[in-house]
Amino acid sequence: xxxxxxxxxxxxxxxxxxxxxxxxxxxxxxxxxxxxxxxxxxxxxxxxxxxxxxxxxxxxxxxxxxxxxxxxxxxxxxxxxxxxxxxxxxxxxxxxxxxxxxxxxxxxxxxxxxxxxxxxxxxxxxxxxxxxxxxxxxxxxxxxxxxxxxxxxxxxxxxxxxxxxxxxxxxxxxxxxxxxxxxxxxxxxxxxxxxxxxxxxxxxxxxxxxxxxxxxxxxxxxxxxxxxxxxxxxxxxxxxxxxxxxxxxxxxxxxxxxxxxxxxxxxxxxxxxxxxxxxxxxxxxxxxxxxxxxxxxxxxxxxxxxxxxxxxxxxxxxxxxxxxxxxxxxxxxxxxxxxxxxxxxxxxxxxxxxxxxxxxxxxxxxxxxxxxxxxxxxxxxxxxxxxxxxxxxxxxxxxxxxxxxxxxxxxxxxxxxxxxxxxxxxxxxxxxxxxxxxxxxxxxxxxxxxxxxxxxxxxxxxxxxxxxxxxxxxxxxxxxxxxxxxx
Numbered sequence: 001x002x003x004x005x006x007x008x009x010x011x012x013x014x015x016x017x018x019x020x021x022x023x024x025x026x027x028x029x030x031x032x033x034x035x036x037x038x039x040x041x042x043x044x045x046x047x048x049x050x051x052x053x054x055x056x057x058x059x060x061x062x063x064x065x066x067x068x069x070x071x072x073x074x075x076x077x078x079x080x081x082x083x084x085x086x087x088x089x090x091x092x093x094x095x096x097x098x099x100x101x102x103x104x105x106x107x108x109x110x111x112x113x114x115x116x117x118x119x120x121x122x123x124x125x126x127x128x129x130x131x132x133x134x135x136x137x138x139x140x141x142x143x144x145x146x147x148x149x150x151x152x153x154x155x156x157x158x159x160x161x162x163x164x165x166x167x168x169x170x171x172x173x174x175x176x177x178x179x180x181x182x183x184x185x186x187x188x189x190x191x192x193x194x195x196x197x198x199x200x201x202x203x204x205x206x207x208x209x210x211x212x213x214x215x216x217x218x219x220x221x222x223x224x225x226x227x228x229x230x231x232x233x234x235x236x237x238x239x240x241x242x243x244x245x246x247x248x249x250x251x252x253x254x255x256x257x258x259x260x261x262x263x264x265x266x267x268x269x270x271x272x273x274x275x276x277x278x279x280x281x282x283x284x285x286x287x288x289x290x291x292x293x294x295x296x297x298x299x300x301x302x303x304x305x306x307x308x309x310x311x312x313x314x315x316x317x318x319x320x321x322x323x324x325x326x327x328x329x330x331x332x333x334x335x336x337x338x339x340x341x342x343x344x345x346x347x348x349x350x351x352x353x354x355x356x357x358x359x360x361x362x363x364x365x366x367x368x369x370x371x372x373x374x375x376x377x378x379x380x381x382x383x384x385x386x387x388x389x390x391x392x393x394x395x396x397x398x399x400x401x402x403x404x405x406x407x408x409x410x411x412x413x414x415x416x417x418x419x420x421x422x423x424x425x426x427x428x429x430x431x432x433x434x435x436x437x438x439x440x441x442x443x444x445x446x447x448x449x450x451x452x453x454x455x456x457x458x459x460x461x462x463x464x465x466x467x468x469x470x471x472x473x474x475x476x477x478x479x480x481x482x483x484x485x486x487x
Contacts, residue, residue, distance in 0.1 A: 001044040003253045004207050004479065011041065016260055020187050027184050031154050034261070038163040042127070045167070049125040052090065057160045059086055060135035061153055064142050068149035080143045087132050094124055096328045127167035129325060133292060134160050138174045140296055147174055155181050162263070164254040168247070168482055170268040170288035177265070185262035194450070195259030200465060201438075201449040202252025203472050209435050210245030211477030212428050213238040219423075221389055224399050229406025230416035232399060234424075239389045240382045241432065244273060246483045247286070252447055271443045273381070274359050276373035278342040279352035281381060289325070293318050308348070315347055316340045326388070331396060335387040342380055358443050427475060 001007045015037045023029040043050045063083040070076040138159075141147045150156040159178050165171075220227055220235030227235070251268035258265045272284035282290050301314045316337070323336020346352040359374060360366040366374065383400070390396035406412040420429075442448035453461045 001041055002479070002481065003250065003257075004203060004476075007044070011037075012257065012260075019261055025184075025186065027182075028154075030185065030261075031158050031181060034158050034162060035154055038158065038161040038166060041163040042161065042166055045126045046123065049128075052125055052128070053131060053161060056087060056090070056131060056135055057157050059083060060139055060160070061150070061156050064139055064149040064156075065151065067139065067142050076143065080139060083139045084136065087135055091128060091132050094128060096324075130169050130171055131160055131166060133171045133289075137171070137292065137296060141174055147178075150174070150178060152182070162258070164257040165265055168250050168254070169286075170251060170254065170266045171292050172266060172288070177263070180263050188262065191259050191262070195256040197449050197465070198252050198256030198259070198447050200256075200468060200472075201447060202249040202254075202256060204249075204468055205245040205252065205435070206249030206482070207472050207476035207479075208245075208431055210242045210249055211480045212431070212475070213242040213245065213477075214480050215477055216424060216428075217242050217389070221399070224395070224402065227412075227415065227419075228402050229409050229412035231412065231419050232403035232406070234416060234419065236382050236386050236389075236399075236403070240273075240378075240385050243385065243388070243483055244269075245435075246480070250482050255447075267446060271358065271439060271448075273378055274374060274440070274443055275377050276355045276359055276370060277346055277351070277377055278339065278380065279346050280355040281377055282339070282343070283356075289322065293322055297321065311347060312344065315343060319343065330393050331387050331390055334393055334396070335384055338384045338387065342384070361444070431471070431475070 001011060015033070019030055019033055023033055039050060039053075042053060060083055063079045066079040067076045070079065138147075138150075138156075142149055150159075155178065158181050159172065159174060162172075162177070162181075217235055217238035220231060221239065224232060224235070248269040255265050255267070266288045268286060268288050270284040270287065272281050275281035275284055298314055298318050301317065302310050303314065304311050306314075319336040319340035320333060321336070323332040323334070323339075326332045326335075343352065346354075359370050386399055387393065387396045390399060438452060439448045442450060442452050445451050453464055456464070
């Protein structure tokens with residue numbers, strides 16, 4: 001069930017009405033309803049994988065109790081590693097087994113040994129990386145005595161499977177979400193309206209910006225050998241906008257939907273394309289994953305406390321693991337490694353925490369220096385996204401090579417201008433310009449429309465929302481599955 005589908009447009013109001021008007025404001029029944037709704041939402045993808053979600057939930061719930069009640073550290077360690085090994089084992093089998101099997105066979109072929117690897121033909125369970133990390137953070141926090149084990153199974157199960165975040169995050173922490181699930185909730189009109197506003201902006205980013213850009217990104221990347229120069233640059237730019245509009249749009253819809261039920265999820269994006277360096281970009285992009293790796297991998301490895309070598313090592317580990325988390329392909333690993341290389345000069349010069357506030361904090365326009373920094377950071381990010389989008393490392397290198405070689409070729413420049421006029425047209429550039437203006441004006445807030453137009457007369461403000469909804473209905477691109485569902 002996609003957020004941008006008719007099914008969800010029916011599902012959400014039904015659950016909302018039952019939640020606030022049928023449960024009698026009983027916390028117990030509200031949580032039971034959320035759990036049933038979440039399992040139904042997940043089963044709409046493939047009911048068979050619902051049992052995997054339930055097994056993962058039961059595993060972490062019971063191992064959490066066993067760790068909490070263990071008489072000594074040895075027993076606690078046993079249950080901790082049971083949970084970690086089983087969870088990562090399922091993730092490895094479903095997501096990474098074929099990658100390792102094929103990579104091993106390819107490596108052996110370099111030594112003249114031909115191996116026909118045995119692979120498994122199975123669909124990747126949607127959201128497995130996300131709900132696995134939910135459970136892992138929970139058992140790790142119990143192991144290190146940061147939180148007690150949750151004894152109410154329904155409340156713990158809602159934490160793992162709450163439907164707005166179930167399939168593509170944000171990756172929640174038990175310390176943040178469980179207390180909200182355990183606390184009585186009452187309807188707040190202002191929060192509900194704010195949630196609807198964030199959902200509206202998320203739908204615009206997904207259905208108009210991301211889905212329209214996806215059509216051109218796919219056309220150019222899938223036929224890269226037919227294009228060159230600026231047209232390939234356009235393809236990379238379209239994908240850059242697609243992945244941001246797609247994933248941050250999903251996060252906006254998730255956060256807005258959760259707010260309708262009186263729950264605040266972790267912020268996942270903070271206008272990353274306005275970053276002045278790569279360190280700032282990674283503080284603003286997929287925040288819940290970046291902070292998860294920081295707290296549960298980077299810090300246990302020693303963080304930044306050791307010498308230069310340790311800091312460099314830990315940084316590369318974080319970025320490579322982050323790349324591998326995204327998918328079983330060398331392209332993701334190269335993407336992670338490239339971002340680590342971008343980050344390295346900032347780390348060595350101790351400038352990785354220079355830009356902690358949003359750009360142009362006290363003015364509307366950035367300074368010349370800030371504009372230059374944003375442009376360089378954006379260009380580096382676009383280059384890295386080519387590896388993320390490409391089907392193989394070889395095809396990414398060929399794409400970049402053809403792109404650079406054709407930048408000064410007048411014939412290819414004419415081709416790209418013709419592509420813009422004939423294929424892209426006028427509406428998409430206008431929507432992209434509008435999108436960036438709204439994002440820029442709202443960059444100091446939690447999301448772009450959080451305070452936009454609130455001082456306008458009510459009639460004008462609601463006309464703006466209605467106009468945005470009509471744009472979504474009239475100009476939405478061909479329905480595309482959210483990119484991060486595959487991770």
